[in-house]
Every structure is written in structure tokens, then in C-alpha cells.
Amino acid sequence: MGNDVGTAALPRQSAAPEAVSAGGLTLLVIEDDPAGSLAIPELLDASGGRVRVRTARNLTEAERLLTDDVHCILLDLALSDGAAGRGGERDDEEGSADELAILRRVLRMAPRHAVLALTAEDDAERAAEAVRVGAQDFLFRGELDGRVLSRAIRYAVERKRADLAQRQLTESRLRAQENARLERGLLPTPLLDGSELRFAARYRPGRSRALLGGDFYDTVRTADGTVHAMIGDVCGHGPDEAALGVELRIAWRALTFAGLCGDHLLGTLQRVLEHERSSEEIFATLCTVDIAPDGRRAGLCLAGHPAPLIAGGGRGPRLLPNEDGGGPALGVLPNARWPRTQVELGGAWTLMMYTDGLIEGRVGQGDQRLGQEGMLGIVGQRMAAGLRGEELLDAVLAEVRELNGDELTDDVAVLLLDRG
Structure with a gap:
């Protein structure tokens, strides 16, 4: 808008007038x-x-x-x-x-x-x-x-x-209502009827944003007894990114129930992202796990996302092995492929999926980041103290924030599945 008084609209500074002080009106x-x-x-x-x-x-x-x-x-x-x-x-x-x-x-x-x-x-x-x-x-x-x-x-x-x-x-009330709608879309109730697995999840928005960011997750059980879990992160932190995260989550759920998994599923989600994103610069990372009906094996696909954590079988927390290294984030490379790695879970285990906000917090006053090794150490200590499920997630998030010295700057989503 220009400053010409003869134009259709007159601009003006948007700042509020100063409060009435001792200097008067x-x-x-x-x-x-x-x-x-x-x-x-x-x-x-x-x-x-x-x-x-x-x-x-x-x-x-x-x-x-x-x-x-x-x-x-x-x-x-x-x-x-x-x-x-x-x-x-x-x-x-x-x-x-x-x-x-x-x-x-x-x-x-x-x-x-x-x-x-x-x-x-x-x-x-x-x-x-x-x-x-x-x-x-x-x-x-x-x-x-x-x-x-x-x-x-x-x-x-x-x-x-x-x-x-x-x-x-x-406006604040409307934003709160919008946040609630986005939250219901990004962080849904899992569909695990008939499964022996226990589910827990936590989400923490970054300190600099009122709206939810682009983190999202979902967990469903299909008719054959397979449990499918997913967690993802759209780059950026505005309402457009949050809305895109909702679209990707809903598409993942629909495609999963339709029988797609692995590379076919991620390739379809990439096409959804390419059609729905507001800019070609927008991409999304994603991690999917499909757990066999007997709960002892799983397939893992990574699209530019951190590998999940697994604990059980008498061993402490470790990263779920991914021999193929995964594929690129969705929306980065056309015609990309995402190999599916078969992994053994064992009889009793805990699987934790997370977004990178959990591992990118600082440790102390320096520039050192927590990283995956630091996260494994925190989870191991808390599990050794007997914490499981929601108590484990709350304790881990509290320690990560404490090490960071403040609330984390990035959004954090964490999903936990337990068996045995």
C-alpha cells in the first residue's frame, strides 16, 4: 500500500497508541x-x-x-x-x-x-x-x-x-479453537482395538510458537492384525505446515487401511505433499513401522527421519537397525525410493518413535546438542529406574528440557509402543 492520500486506502502505523502517562493525553x-x-x-x-x-x-x-x-x-x-x-x-x-x-x-x-x-x-x-x-x-x-x-x-x-x-x-479464543482442531488432526486417537500393544504419546510445541507446528503421528491396527505406526515432521512451524501435516496423516491412515505399505505408501504420500504444499521448498520427514500380528517382527521405512529407539530382550535402548539407510525426505527428490528393512523385535520390547525436536536441544550453555546418543542414555536411565509408558515419556521430556535450560525451540512429538 502506498502513502498517496488520493489512493483508495490510507495506510497508517499499526502500533497501538502509547498508554496515558504522567505526560497526559x-x-x-x-x-x-x-x-x-x-x-x-x-x-x-x-x-x-x-x-x-x-x-x-x-x-x-x-x-x-x-x-x-x-x-x-x-x-x-x-x-x-x-x-x-x-x-x-x-x-x-x-x-x-x-x-x-x-x-x-x-x-x-x-x-x-x-x-x-x-x-x-x-x-x-x-x-x-x-x-x-x-x-x-x-x-x-x-x-x-x-x-x-x-x-x-x-x-x-x-x-x-x-x-x-x-x-x-x-482472536485469542479463535486461535485456541484453531489449535484444538489442528491438534485433533495432527495427534489423533490411535485405532488399536484388539491389539496387545500399549500406546502412549506426548506432544510439546516449541516455545516461540502459539500454533502447533508440523509434527504429526498416528497408529492403527489393520484387519490382518498388523499394527502400523507413523511419525513425521513437516518443515516449518506455521498453520499452513500444520494443515499439511494433518493432510499427510489422514492420507497415511487411509492408504494404510487400503493395504499400502513401505515404498508404495511413501511414494503416494510424496505425491500428496507435492500437490498440497504451498512452496516447492516444503518437505516432510517420515518414519513408518509395521509390526507383525505376532508382535515379534517389524518392517521399518525412513524418509529422512531419525531411526526409532528399541529396548528389550535384556538389552538397553538402542536405535532400530536400518541396513539400507532409508530414503530422502518426502518432497525432496522426484521418483525417490524408500527401502523397507525387516527387523526382529523379540518377545517383550519398548519402541519409541520421535521427531528431531527431541534430540536437537542443547546440553548446558554451550553449542553441544543432545543427539541420539544422549537421548539413548536418558531413556536407559529412566527405564532402569522402572519407568514405562506415559511416566517414561514425561520423565524423558522433563530431563531434555532441563538439559536445554529452557523450553525446546522446536516442536517435539514422541510415540511409544510397549509389548510384554
């Missing part, structure tokens, strides 16, 4: 009365201090004077077309001459400032319409004594603050 008056009949009386704020007054003869000058220390604008609705910067303005919505066009332009110019509309005593209908359009209050020219105007300014400033606070609260 500042009023910006926008009027161009050639007769000079509009006289602003001396004004006092609530503490008895003098209200500072600035006067602009047109919108170009008003835009220059509208700094963050201005608390309220007094706009003369009779401002001439020349002072407004454009004559005969027509309202786009109504398709007719808009008597309040100047007010609408000021409201666009100063969306976070209180605005008082000034009009003639015989124009009460127009004054009421000004409030409906967005002014905090209106005044008649004959009422411009110091007491009435001072009170109107204070009222307008406080009402504007209340309106902004209510808007922020509403």
Missing part, C-alpha cells in the same frame, strides 16, 4: 474551517494535566502528525473535499456518495486510535451513523466547552482500549 484535531470558527478550549485530563492538541488541515498533514503518542482524534465531518484529498468519493459497498467517506478513511488510517466525530447540532442522524461506522463517540459543535470535550476524550480512549482488548480476546 494528546489530541489530534482534523479540521479545515476557513473562518477559523472552530476553537478548541483548554483541556484537562483526569489528573488535572493539560491535554496536548495538534491540528491538521488535511489528511496528508494528519498522517504526518499521527504518531504513537496521539491518544485520540477529533474529526470534523464537514472536512472539505480538498482537505480530504479526493472529491466526490463513492462508497464501494453502497455505490452511492458516502457522507462518512472521510471518517472511513481516517478509521483505516488510524485503526488503533480513538476517534471522535464532530458535526452540526441539526445532524444527529449523521452523528449516530458515525458511531455505527466506527467512531467511539460524537460531539456537536455547540458542545465544545472544555469540560465536555475533556470527558469525551477520556471516554473515547478508554472505550477504544476496551474494544481492542475484546478483539484480542476474541
Whole structure:
């Protein structure tokens, strides 16, 4: 948007006005009365201090004077077309001459400032319409004594603050609802009816984001008794990435129930990502595990994702072996392949799948990262103390955050499956 007053929309700084301090209120008056009949009386704020007054003869000058220390604008609705910067303005919505066009332009110019509309005593209908359009209050020219105007300014400033606070609260509630919807999509209830496996999961958003990031997971049991588990991470941390994560998770679940696995499944998910991503720079890492009905064997596919952790058989935690090394992240290389590695799990075991946010936290004040070896050590210590399931995940996450010295900067998702 440009700075030309003659264009359709008037820009303005978006910062909120400064809070009223001991320095008192500042009023910006926008009027161009050639007769000079509009006289602003001396004004006092609530503490008895003098209200500072600035006067602009047109919108170009008003835009220059509208700094963050201005608390309220007094706009003369009779401002001439020349002072407004454009004559005969027509309202786009109504398709007719808009008597309040100047007010609408000021409201666009100063969306976070209180605005008082000034009009003639015989124009009460127009004054009421000004409030409906967005002014905090209106005044008649004959009422411009110091007491009435001072009170109107204070009222307008406080009402504007209340309106902004209510808007922020509403936006916060809407964001919370959006987060809840995204969370239900990214982190679903597992479908494990009939399985002997125990499931636990945790998700922690990174400290710098209000929205969920692109981490996602899912676990389902198909009709043949195979348990399929997946965890993934879309690069980036905005709502678009979270929405893409939801799409990939839902697609994975549908394709898994349709009988796809391994390379065929990941190849189809790559095509989904390529069609749905907002930029060719977006990619996703993924780890899938399909556990045989007897629970003793599994197939592993990695698409640029860290290998899962396995513990059991009298041995401590270790990375699930992946002889083929996996394939690239989804969306990186066209026509990529993702080999499926067959692994032995044994009779009793714990399988932990995670996103890289868990291993990229720092250890102490230096640049050293926790890494997979550090994670294996933490999990081993906690399992040796007898922790399992959700208690194990909570303890591991707590220690990782403690080692980092603060909340982790990246999102973390962890999925745990236990047998025996």
C-alpha cells in the first residue's frame, strides 16, 4: 500500500497508541474551517494535566502528525473535499456518495486510535451513523466547552482500549479453537482395538510458537492384525505446515487401511505433499513401522527421519537397525525410493518413535546438542529406574528440557509402543 492520500486506502502505523502517562493525553484535531470558527478550549485530563492538541488541515498533514503518542482524534465531518484529498468519493459497498467517506478513511488510517466525530447540532442522524461506522463517540459543535470535550476524550480512549482488548480476546479464543482442531488432526486417537500393544504419546510445541507446528503421528491396527505406526515432521512451524501435516496423516491412515505399505505408501504420500504444499521448498520427514500380528517382527521405512529407539530382550535402548539407510525426505527428490528393512523385535520390547525436536536441544550453555546418543542414555536411565509408558515419556521430556535450560525451540512429538 502506498502513502498517496488520493489512493483508495490510507495506510497508517499499526502500533497501538502509547498508554496515558504522567505526560497526559494528546489530541489530534482534523479540521479545515476557513473562518477559523472552530476553537478548541483548554483541556484537562483526569489528573488535572493539560491535554496536548495538534491540528491538521488535511489528511496528508494528519498522517504526518499521527504518531504513537496521539491518544485520540477529533474529526470534523464537514472536512472539505480538498482537505480530504479526493472529491466526490463513492462508497464501494453502497455505490452511492458516502457522507462518512472521510471518517472511513481516517478509521483505516488510524485503526488503533480513538476517534471522535464532530458535526452540526441539526445532524444527529449523521452523528449516530458515525458511531455505527466506527467512531467511539460524537460531539456537536455547540458542545465544545472544555469540560465536555475533556470527558469525551477520556471516554473515547478508554472505550477504544476496551474494544481492542475484546478483539484480542476474541482472536485469542479463535486461535485456541484453531489449535484444538489442528491438534485433533495432527495427534489423533490411535485405532488399536484388539491389539496387545500399549500406546502412549506426548506432544510439546516449541516455545516461540502459539500454533502447533508440523509434527504429526498416528497408529492403527489393520484387519490382518498388523499394527502400523507413523511419525513425521513437516518443515516449518506455521498453520499452513500444520494443515499439511494433518493432510499427510489422514492420507497415511487411509492408504494404510487400503493395504499400502513401505515404498508404495511413501511414494503416494510424496505425491500428496507435492500437490498440497504451498512452496516447492516444503518437505516432510517420515518414519513408518509395521509390526507383525505376532508382535515379534517389524518392517521399518525412513524418509529422512531419525531411526526409532528399541529396548528389550535384556538389552538397553538402542536405535532400530536400518541396513539400507532409508530414503530422502518426502518432497525432496522426484521418483525417490524408500527401502523397507525387516527387523526382529523379540518377545517383550519398548519402541519409541520421535521427531528431531527431541534430540536437537542443547546440553548446558554451550553449542553441544543432545543427539541420539544422549537421548539413548536418558531413556536407559529412566527405564532402569522402572519407568514405562506415559511416566517414561514425561520423565524423558522433563530431563531434555532441563538439559536445554529452557523450553525446546522446536516442536517435539514422541510415540511409544510397549509389548510384554
